Amino acid sequence: MATRNIITEGNPTLTKVCRPVTSFDERLATLIDDMKETVVQANGIGLAAPQVGVLRRVVVVDLGEEIIELVNPRILEQSGEQDGLEGCLSVPERFGMVKRPNYVKLEAQDRHGDWYEYEGEELIARCFCHELEHLDGHLYTERAYRMLSREEYEELMQQDTEQEAQK
Numbered sequence: 001m002a003t004r005n006i007i008t009e010g011n012p013t014l015t016k017v018c019r020p021v022t023s024f025d026e027r028l029a030t031l032i033d034d035m036k037e038t039v040v041q042a043n044g045i046g047l048a049a050p051q052v053g054v055l056r057r058v059v060v061v062d063l064g065e066e067i068i069e070l071v072n073p074r075i076l077e078q079s080g081e082q083d084g085l086e087g088c089l090s091v092p093e094r095f096g097m098v099k100r101p102n103y104v105k106l107e108a109q110d111r112h113g114d115w116y117e118y119e120g121e122e123l124i125a126r127c128f129c130h131e132l133e134h135l136d137g138h139l140y141t142e143r144a145y146r147m148l149s150r151e152e153y154e155e156l157m158q159q160d161t162e163q164e165a166q167k
């Protein structure tokens with residue numbers, strides 16, 4: 001396993017539509033393992049293959065107890081609404097306000113091609129939507145109804161640091 005470089009906003013790869021995975025081979029397994037290591041090292045919740053420069057429909061999401069792999073994911077159901085802050089490893093030092101469904105159910109394949117269903121609420125539902133949009137070449141910044149200012153961002157980071165210090 002190895003970590004891969006995360007590309008950032010402005011790189012045209014992030015605006016492309018990714019192709020479905022058709023070969024469930026060693027190369028896919030390596031990509032998924034590398035993406036898992038990369039998302040952990042970057043302290044992210046989710047990561048999509050285009051963010052490491054690979055135009056394939058692959059996402060990893062850290063659920064806390066495990067990191068799930070979503071190959072060729074499709075949303076089956078969504079409901080409710082949540083409104084909150086969102087960030088992205090490809091848009092460093094920015095946050096924006098985005099409305100998302102509060103519940104999302106999806107189906108996806110694993111590295112062997114077997115299909116599974118997953119469901120999530122709140123942060124996980126938000127992450128599912130965010131990562132799947134990467135596969136179609138979209139960033140949350142297009143969807144945010146307001147981006148935080150530099151001052152607001154720094155205030156938020158300050159609060160996080162204070163919370164960390166209290167743990």
Ligand code: NI
Pocket residue numbers: 087088089090130131134
């Ligand atoms: Ni992102």
